[in-house]
Amino acid sequence: xxxxxxxxxxxxxxxxxxxxxxxxxxxxxxxxxxxxxxxxxxxxxxxxxxxxxxxxxxxxxxxxxxxxxxxxxxxxxxxxxxxxxxxxxxxxxxxxxxxxxxxxxxxxxxxxxxxxxxxxxxxxxxxxxxxxxxxxxxxxxxxxxxxxxxxxxxxxxxxxxxxxxxxxxxxxxxxxxxxxxxxxxxxxxxxxxxxxxxxxxxxxxxxxxxxxxxxxxxxxxxxxxxxxxxxxxxxxxxxxxxxxxxxxxxxxxxxxxxxxxxxxxxxxxxxxxxxxxxxxxxxxxxxxxxxxxxxxxxxxxxxxxxxxxxxxxxxxxxxxxxxxxxxxxxxxxxxxxxxxxxxxxxxxxxxxxxxxxxxxxxxxxxxxx
Numbered sequence: 570x571x572x573x574x575x576x577x578x579x580x581x582x583x584x585x586x587x588x589x590x591x592x593x594x595x596x597x598x599x600x601x602x603x604x605x606x607x608x609x610x611x612x613x614x615x616x617x618x619x620x621x622x623x624x625x626x627x628x629x630x631x632x633x634x635x636x637x638x639x640x641x642x643x644x645x646x647x648x649x650x651x652x653x654x655x656x657x658x659x660x661x662x663x664x665x666x667x668x669x670x671x672x673x674x675x676x677x678x679x680x681x682x683x684x685x686x687x688x689x690x691x692x693x694x695x696x697x698x699x700x701x702x703x704x705x706x707x708x709x710x711x712x713x714x715x716x717x718x719x720x721x722x723x724x725x726x727x728x729x730x731x732x733x734x735x736x737x738x739x740x741x742x743x744x745x746x747x748x749x750x751x752x753x754x755x756x757x758x759x760x761x762x763x764x765x766x767x768x769x770x771x772x773x774x775x776x777x778x779x780x781x782x783x784x785x786x787x788x789x790x791x792x793x794x795x796x797x798x799x800x801x802x803x804x805x806x807x808x809x810x811x812x813x814x815x816x817x818x819x820x821x822x823x824x825x826x827x828x829x830x831x832x833x834x835x836x837x838x839x840x841x842x843x844x845x846x847x848x849x850x851x852x853x854x855x856x857x858x859x860x861x862x863x864x865x866x867x868x869x870x871x872x873x874x875x876x877x878x879x880x881x882x883x884x885x886x887x888x889x890x891x892x893x894x895x896x897x898x899x900x901x902x903x904x905x906x907x908x909x910x911x912x913x914x915x916x917x918x919x920x921x922x923x924x925x926x927x928x929x930x931x932x933x934x935x936x937x938x
Contacts, residue, residue: 594628600712601630605691608704611672612636613691615712620684657681658709660702663690675702679709680716683886687716747773772809799828799837799871803860806841813849822859830869830936836910837934840918843903844873844930850896851877851928868916868933876927880920888920907932 597615605613614629655661655678663674672692680687689709693701750770757763803823807814814821848858856876863870880888887893889908894901911918916934923929 598628598630601628604704604708605630605632608701609693610691610697610701611693612670613689615679616688616690618686657713658706660697660705673697675705677705677709679712683883683890685716687712743773743777747777775809793833793835794831795834796829797832797834797837799830799832799841799862799869800824800826802834802838802841803845806838806845807860809842810845810849813846817849817852818855819849819852820855820857822857822861824861828862828864828869828871830934832914832934833910837914840907840910840932841873843907844932847896847903847930848873848875848877848928851875853877864936867937868935870931870933872929872931874923874927874929879922879926880928885920885922889918 601613601615604610610632612629612631612633614627616625616627618625655676657678657680660675660677663676670692672694673696674690674692675697676691677689678686679689689705689712691697691701691705697705747770750766750773753766754763754770757766807821807823845858845860852858852875858873858875860871860873862872881895884895889904890901891905892901893905894903908918911932911934914934916932918930918932920928920930
């Protein structure tokens, strides 16, 4: 959880809240005032922490507008390290440290991710009633949903911009590779060499197509759904990666029964390619990876496992964030794109470590049309 790191450099007055271009401070202030009036509170504030900042950002509102210039000196008056173990949406009483605001203060954690933590603080002339505490928890959940929605929009914009740059950088090299492949076809004579060159040509064409489709997507939410057998998509991915699998002498365990779902097959194949290539990359030589699935009444669950080193605590918090990568030469876009694709299908994607070692990535998709 993000908290101030050093009291020595704390500012004497709180800074205005800064949640990036996708957040409107005026909207947040109005929302906070409406909440305070609705639940008859004396006042409240949002206190936000960012990595590397020694002082939080905050925005404050009072029911009595004549007090609007009065601020809680949150960085000095609250022991953030003491309360940093609180759970999301749990309302707690803030320990008294001679507040500049002479009222009991209550807090609630609204958001806690590696790049951003936010608390809702409220105060009143008396201890909060159960109704007011319940209102705090509900408002914190509403704020959390706003933060998540805006964050996803920001991530999508960031990914799309990166893909456009990637397309520009790769267009010329891919064209040259395609030209050289055409020249090679006229010089090789043995059937085996001809087969290799043809496979290379197909791969280059697939790369061109994938790059074109990725960068021309108007939005990750626009899906061209069709009835698709995920088993066939998995087999296609494994076939394309067969030389890499053979090089590492991996054993692949894969379910064979059909798995029919309504999805954008091209996009879901991108998800499978990313998850399988990560599993191969992190698997040791002569290791084992598996791709298995379960079918439920309304959804399908796919699990991809490897026997590699597993995920660190930082990985478990940060995977799926654009440009975060632990893979050598990785861009940090693969899992971010996979996450957006699954969310656009109204599904979910998550990761954890296996008890016997290795990592597991799972995604669930609705089965209906």
